[in-house]
Amino acid sequence: MGRTRPPSTRRVKTSKLRPGRPPLLSTNDKATTASGGTRPHQHQSQSHSQSSRHTRSIIRAHHVLQKQLARAKASDDETQIAELERQLAEAGGLRTYQLASTVGQSASRGGDSSRVLVEWMRDEIEPRRQSLKAKAKEKKGGEPQRIDPLHILEVGALSTQNALNIPGVTSVRRIDLRSSGVGIEECDFMDFPTPSAADGSGEWLGRRGYDVLSLSLVLNYVPDAKGRGDMLRRTTEFLSERPTRSTKEADEQAEAEVVNQPLVPSLFLVLPAPCLHNSRYLTPRYLELIMSSLGYSLANHKTTQKLYYSLWHYDFTKREESRNQWRRTPFPKKEINPGGGRNNFCIVVDHDA
Incomplete structure (x- = not known):
């Protein structure tokens, strides 16, 4: 999956997941131990305190910022990248998103896929x-x-x-x-x-x-x-x-x-x-x-x-x-379902890549 970096100063696009993730929580997060682990009891108590509306709001806001960050990286807008990463960090980073997602998918809310x-x-x-x-029920000595x-x-x-x-x-x-x-x-x-x-x-x-x-x-x-x-x-x-x-x-x-x-x-x-x-x-x-x-x-x-x-x-x-x-049938970004109010979610597959 690795690619050779071209002789250019432009940012190289990557198919790894990490670039799509926000900055992690800062080290002063009270739920984080010195070794980087999460205190289970504190994590759990926070989980129970989040309302369904609040967790949905966190997840929705997180995805909006993440999509904006992806666009900024695609256009190499360093100023916008820095600003969006700052906003994501202030919003709690990946850990807060994980916590909200865990609560949202809890069995008590019917979300365990x-x-x-x-x-x-x-x-x-x-x-x-x-x-x-x-x-x-097998007897001892049986196969x-x-x-x-x-x-x-x-x-x-x-x-x-x-x-x-x-x-x-x-x-x-x-x-x-x-x-x-x-x-x-x-x-x-x-x-x-x-x-x-x-x-x-x-x-x-x-x-x-x-x-x-x-x-x-x-x-x-x-x-x-x-x-x-x-x-x-x-x-x-x-x-x-x-x-x-x-x-x-x-x-x-x-x-x-x-x-x-x-x-x-x-x-x-x-x-x-x-x-x-x-x-x-x-x-x-x-x-x-x-x-x-x-x-x-x-x-x-x-x-x-x-x-x-x-x-x-x-x-x-x-x-x-x-x-x-x-083999020769790519699946590019192509509008197949036009209309107002639709989103831009897309999957591109290039079999020759």
């Missing part, structure tokens, strides 16, 4: 639950059943406490640009080691790759359209094929898939509903074309008043076919 993912993955989850029950939990990578994780935690059924790895607690690794997804890394740094729990990748309200945080396309392209590098099955298991799986579309490996993508339903440059159908060009097919989706949820199955057997079919 992972519950939707668990519901959609029930055909993968329930057999594992049943296997665990059967294993618990133990092998339980292969779903390996999930949650990008942009704000909490380790959500519906994805199903003991023995799921194994969840969580990352974010700024860790908000123990159990969340601090890193940029665009720099995160891929499972195919030659040095083995991309391995996790003895496996290379994940069954499910979750991007819940992450893609809309990327500050530019091309960066969003780059992120979607990169997701395919983290998914793993199903383990090799015996002939009998393969036959049973094939019969099941005649009725049920396979769910693993898959990408769980959540966006604000207006990004799909009120954009000049993106619609649900156009997103489906973009995802198809990457090797994904839509397995499930729903739209609420605020959010668009979707689950995309990645088919390794059709990967090369998809790449050949779409």
Whole structure:
């Protein structure tokens, strides 16, 4: 993903996430310890004190400033960049945004999007639950059943406490640009080691790759359209094929898939509903074309008043076919849904980049 810096004094655009993030809180933040960690009890007490209206206001204002900052960086307006970074820092920086987002997505407010993912993955989850029950009933000395939990990578994780935690059924790895607690690794997804890394740094729990990748309200945080396309392209590098099955298991799986579309490996993508339903440059159908060009097919989706949820199955057997079919088909910024009052959310994919 790295690029060679051109012989110019102009700022080089990057597809990493960090440029889209605001400055972090200053070191005099009372919720921050000397080591940079957050005091859990204080973090929690602040969470409960924020009203729903207040958290929405913080998130909305933060996104407005972030979009303005992205435009300023695109035009190399150093004065405007400095001013917007100052405003973001004064507003509390990334930590305040994370706190508001965590409260907004709390179960008490019905905002835990992972519950939707668990519901959609029930055909993968329930057999594992049943296997665990059967294993618990096995007599001593019997041949133990092998339980292969779903390996999930949650990008942009704000909490380790959500519906994805199903003991023995799921194994969840969580990352974010700024860790908000123990159990969340601090890193940029665009720099995160891929499972195919030659040095083995991309391995996790003895496996290379994940069954499910979750991007819940992450893609809309990327500050530019091309960066969003780059992120979607990169997701395919983290998914793993199903383990090799015996002939009998393969036959049973094939019969099941005649009725049920396979769910693993898959990408769980959540966006604000207006990004799909009120954009000049993106619609649900156009997103489906973009995802198809990457090797994904839509397995499930729903739209609420605020959010668009979707689950995309990645088919390794059709990967090369998809790449050949779409190799010369770019998805540029193109107005496809004109009209007043629409937003400018866009995803640009250049397969030759």
